Amino acid sequence: MIKKYIPLAVNGGIGFGSKLKPKQLAVLGEYLDEDSEIELTTLQQLIVQIPEEKIEEAKRRFEEVGLSHYPVGKFVKNLRTCNFCKGEIEEGMPVAKELNKRIAGQEVPFTLRPAYTGCPIGCGEPLMNDIGVMKDHDEYELYIGGHPKGREARAGQLVRKNLNPEELYQLVDQILDIYRENGKKREKFYRFVDRFGFEQIKAALNL
Numbered sequence: 001m002i003k004k005y006i007p008l009a010v011n012g013g014i015g016f017g018s019k020l021k022p023k024q025l026a027v028l029g030e031y032l033d034e035d036s037e038i039e040l041t042t043l044q045q046l047i048v049q050i051p052e053e054k055i056e057e058a059k060r061r062f063e064e065v066g067l068s069h070y071p072v073g074k075f076v077k078n079l080r081t082c083n084f085c086k087g088e089i090e091e092g093m094p095v096a097k098e099l100n101k102r103i104a105g106q107e108v109p110f111t112l113r114p115a116y117t118g119c120p121i122g123c124g125e126p127l128m129n130d131i132g133v134m135k136d137h138d139e140y141e142l143y144i145g146g147h148p149k150g151r152e153a154r155a156g157q158l159v160r161k162n163l164n165p166e167e168l169y170q171l172v173d174q175i176l177d178i179y180r181e182n183g184k185k186r187e188k189f190y191r192f193v194d195r196f197g198f199e200q201i202k203a204a205l206n207l
């Protein structure tokens with residue numbers, strides 16, 4: 001019988017930089033075939049192939065050792081973050097964690113990459129991602145429609161600034177709903193922003 005594998009995107013969660021502990025790597029190794037390949041992505045994730053019959057047990061064990069796991073495919077990816085160099089609270093790590101908890105893994109028409117950065121220096125490159133959040137003092141700015149590659153590379157556009165965390169979560173949720181309801185199958189988010197219209201999206205958000 002042919003063995004089936006389920007791909008999972010795994011990382012150490014949101015913290016000070018993208019770090020993994022030896023224990024986490026050991027647990028990861030327990031669920032991989034000896035000759036299986038691990039892909040390291042630019043989104044601070046390891047893509048691993050877990051045997052189907054072990055998938056639920058593997059997810060539980062990963063969580064026990066602090067590994068985060070996400071589905072692979074047409075979902076919202078985990079939030080790409082900066083390294084929070086000025087400190088957890090000052091740079092809003094709890095807000096980044098909460099936003100990630102709310103949106104990562106949601107199904108969307110095409111893989112969507114969100115990013116968060118703890119100050120306007122912008123090490124997490126929020127303007128070059130589908131959805132970008134930038135903290136400025138105690139408030140948040142939300143950008144959409146950025147794209148980092150090829151001839152279509154462009155910076156995202158500012159949806160709104162001076163947001164508090166709740167306003168930020170709600171706006172991001174609404175934007176994902178608009179994309180789900182109006183995006184075509186496999187339509188990339190930045191192309192959806194172009195086709196549907198940035199101003200149209202703002203109007204749908206009552207902005």
Ligand code: SF4
Pocket residue numbers: 082083084085086091117118119120121122123124
């Ligand atoms: S964006 Fe700001 S807080 Fe985050 S790592 Fe860069 S300088 Fe530090």
